[in-house]
Amino acid sequence: VPVASSPATTPNTAASLGPATAPGERMNATFVTLARNSDIWEIARSIRQVEDRFNRKFHYDWVFLNDKPFDATFKKVTTALVSGKTHYGEIAKEHWSFPDHIDQEKARKVREDMAQRKIIYGDSVSYRHMCRFESGFFFRQPLMMNYEWYWRVEPSIELFCDIDYDAFKFMADNKKKYSFVLSLYEYVETIPTLWDSTKKFIKEHPEHIAEGNSMGFLSDDGGETYNHCHMWSNFEIGNLNWLRSKAYVDYFESLDADGGFFYERWGDAPVHSIAASLLLKKEEIHFFNDIAYYHVPFTHCPTGEKTRLDLKCHCNPKDNFDWKGYSCTSRFFELNGMEKPEGYENQQD
Ligand code: GDP
Ligand code: MN
Secondary structure, three states: OOHHHOOOOOOOOHHHHOOOOOOOOOOOEEEEEEOOHHHHHHHHHHHHHHHHHOHHHOOOEEEEEEOOOOOHHHHHHHHHHOOOOEEEEEOOHHHOOOOOOOOHHHHHHHHHHHHHOOOOOOOOHHHHHHHHHHHHOHHHOHHHOOOOEEEEOOOOOEEOOOOOOOHHHHHHHOOOOEEEOOEEEOOHHHOOOHHHHHHHHHHHOHHHOOOOOOHHHHOOOOOOOOOOEEEOOOOEEEEHHHHOOHHHHHHHHHHHHHOHHHHOOOOHHHHHHHHHHHHOOHHHEEEOOOOOEEEOOEEEOOOOHHHHHHOOOOOOHHHEOOOOOOEOHHHHHHHOOOOOOOOHHHHOO
16 A cells, blocks of 8 residues: 555644643633742642643643742743643732831741740741732732633642543632632631731721621621631632732731731631632632642542542542531531532541
């Protein structure tokens, strides 16, 4: 048979063997990672898993942010791993420093005291800049202004199940603004006055408090005290326009003025969670049961064997944190009148 007449075959290039982009409308969305150059191999592992389980079918962009310039290795390795476009941004000084009103001596004493009390990251200045940045600035970095949706990814996370649908599109189609996979109680030592500041904000800005909000997730006495429940923010899929809204920015600025990012050690997780719970309607927050996730030391492994088999999950259901005593996810289900998935009783301890 003459070679010239043989049927045309598709060449075995990586592009032709790899999965095509999933059909459907693409969202204006990006992954976003804050990292240091030294995080390269830990973030490489996270990216590989996000690509294998989700993004190889969707090719969304990935924005990397750092308080220092990214080095050549970081850029080369991450660009090779991400199937969408990559962008690298250096954070402006004002977004990674002490505001002028902070009393440096008072802040230093707090760090010393927290170090003695062995409070995690209690002595760290950079961790506080990180928490303030994630609370108030990541969503308005120049590179983020082009996008409407974000998915936050940290170093050393794991994804255990396939995600076969566009999670960004799910958020948009279902009018969701914020989402989570793990929730728990915050260490009270890191946020002793966060609720006082929040109550002051509620009083000063009643116009920002949503009707039908999730106050019941945060408080067991109608808002008098905080029960310390929060959604873990190392995983988030959310709407950037919501974070850029006057309501959210007013909340952040009022917290920043109170100084607790430095006089205490307020985390971005309770800040985002309180904001989502008060500024959004409760239907606008989504719990992704089908996104199986690990960030040290907690695992979210979907409840329900059928889900786990259908999605080719490789997590141990016994590791699932959702229904254990230190999780707040039961509370979220109850508040929203959601039925707990079949089999949850077997995962309570
Ligand atoms: P943990 O999850 O609360 O234990 O904190 P991590 O160490 O994971 O930090 C949270 C996120 O901020 C991760 O994405 C880190 O890579 C990033 N991060 C933490 N500290 C710094 C820092 O000083 N500079 C930069 N560029 N990123 C940081
Ligand atoms: Mn982390």
